[in-house]
Amino acid sequence: MLTALTASAATAVPLLGAAPADAVPSRHGDLLYIGTWAQGQVHAVRFDADRGAMTPLGPVAEVSSNWLTVHPTRPVLYVAGGEQTGFVRAFRINDDSGALRQVGEIETETVPASSGGLAYIGLTADSKALLVAHFGAGSAATVLVGADGGLDGVASRVLDTGSGPHPRQLGPHAHHMVIDPSRRFALVADFGADRVFVYDYDRTSHRLSAGADGPGAFATAPGSGPRRLAFHPDGRTVYLLNELTADLQVLRWDARRSTLTSRQTLTTNAPDHLGPTSAAELAISHDGRHVYTSNRGENTLVVHATDPASGRLTQVQRLPCSGDTPWSFSLHPGGRWMFVANEASDTVNLFRVAPGSGRLTDTGTSVAVPHPDCIGFRTPHVPGRHVPGRG
Template identity: 70%
Template sequence: MNEPQYTAPHIPPDAGPPPARRPSRRTVLAAMTATTAAALPLFSTTPAAAEGRPSDLLYIGTWGRSQVHAIRFDPARGTMAPLGSVAEVSSNWVTVHPTRPVVYVAGGEQGGLVRTFHVDDASGALRQTGEIQTEAVPGGSGGLSYIGLDENADTLLVADFAAGSASTVQVHRDGGLGAVASTVQHTGSGPSPRQTSPHTHHVLIDPTRRFALVADFGADRVFVHRYDRTTHRISDSTPTPGSYATAPGSGPRRLAFHPRGRTVYLLNELTADIEVLSWDATTGTLTPRQLLTTNAPGHTGVTSAAELAVSRDGRHVYVSNRGDNALVVFAVDQRTGRLTEAQRLPCGGVTPWSFSLHPEGRWLFVANEVSSTVNLFGVDPGTGQLTDTGTSVAVPNPDCVSIRRSSSTKKYTRP
């Protein structure tokens, strides 16, 4: 039986995503059992809140379901309590302001819509407070693939997969959004039928805040643009650093800097490999240093990598592989930034679309899109290795997890 094809804009309208592996009977039964809990009405309190312990809120986008779900998470006990749907809105990607009670939701409609919501910390409920359109001239099927904040949380970074463009939006002190500050349009294509045009997948500001790096799935490029921290603009103003070209058909998807700022990790979706790149912050150039597969030995069938993250201490890199339904942990050589595979384990479900590391560094949340579960993994602070806790919450087709820390919990700061 063929898996259903997606039409949302993480992937172009002329081709669906790689078909996911068919869930096992055990996985399906587990998801069905958990669905009852996920369908419960919004909680006004949770066990953690009732006992006065700090608890965090997880906000989850849902692929093609037009909902944002929430989970109450107790970091001391490692427990998750579902709050159900807290907003009825298209949610291709969700990100949370680090200090303000604001959630940003990227939609899949035409126009490149981003909506802002106010968080009620007591209940987890969301109330819409604003909406902006990032496409000046809406076209195609619409759809944003990623939104995120820069380190100072004063600029929202927007990747428009369908349009092949990247935009920036000023963020006010209260977390509200201003007007679109800049948009750059890419060109290019690749050999895959899914690469007939540029498809921007990720936008990242470098640690010096002088450059914006943009992973373009369709063009097989990491474009490097100049960034003005004062005006919040990215541009192609001369002289331009240019771009880094991946192997044809790679499909660049995710970027991450090592905390020391001299190494960039690039995850390619179509070839499911990870590249280690040297970063020259003076000239804004990338130089290849290492290429590793994230596939299991003897891998056959679908090849698709999805998510990438670096631990706070820079000692480990984490990757999700959708073709193998696996999580992969790499150890980092602190002198060179090069990687060595340290662990490979099942993701706890089917199609790990995304994951998020908890700021404390002890937990990892996996959005398993096809099996409709958010799964909790423990992180060993010494070895960086993962352990499946067996805890999961049913969420319909989750695509990302964003974390709002409790106001009574010390906020994460860069080491």
């Protein structure tokens, strides 16, 4: 269908940049891999979760990195590129040093898009496929992942349709994709079409399909720009963050009918908000009690508490992101920390997450990274050491 390409030093150069003199590589700590918007690099940071200490390791690969994700059990990093044809590259991780070695490359589009590259990649729950959203092409794809974490080819590709009233919405722009808990449907947030498309998903072949009548769809407000989706652990509630209107929607998911219905809409803007409006990132705590968002128009993080019965939200905290343009953030697997990629101020900032209340506290700790856009975690396996989230 589409062919996997061999690794090429011309497109992605592994390297380990000079680390600070006191940065001694060690397996006793997590590795943070950080993409850089339009900078052509991936950076690495060693993180001590007990002390809340970050040690920069510098750039570890020269490669376009719009988004990235890490295999949960294999030492493999996947990087989504900004090229118009949508490249996904796989890198083998050296747990001792953090260095990367490219081991695979695949192209998800045969025809170059008019603008933009990949907006998102993420692994399915069984880690046997990558979910890929191509912003410029307005398409969503699945890429098969082998037992060793390698790329095994493109399984399927579907094309969104539609447009919106905003100048950035001249056509479809797939921005995010998630699989529903029943593993029968894929939900695609399309920024350009003001839609959440619902495609059929085959859990065995990992293929996406639209059906004879096309995909189902949930329509958002015109000009809202859907950006991020997240399922609550209850499997019935979906949270949707819209970029252009900076609002957060609570949706009810009906897996029997494969439909979404609106339950609540909240703004992530402050009551006295003026100027540009732009929301960026969305995440749910592991216990489902809190929903976190970032607001790039105000340089803030917003925390909401969830109602256990309805999934509806109540805002509990709004605080500065300690930088400019919080492009994304990631919750540490242990649940105690949040890392914020402040793209315009060139920093990754560390926040503490309070158990129970979910409230955030700025630790004042940060590392310098040029235009950070995405953060992934690798926890090296150490015999006798418990790894959060792995039993």
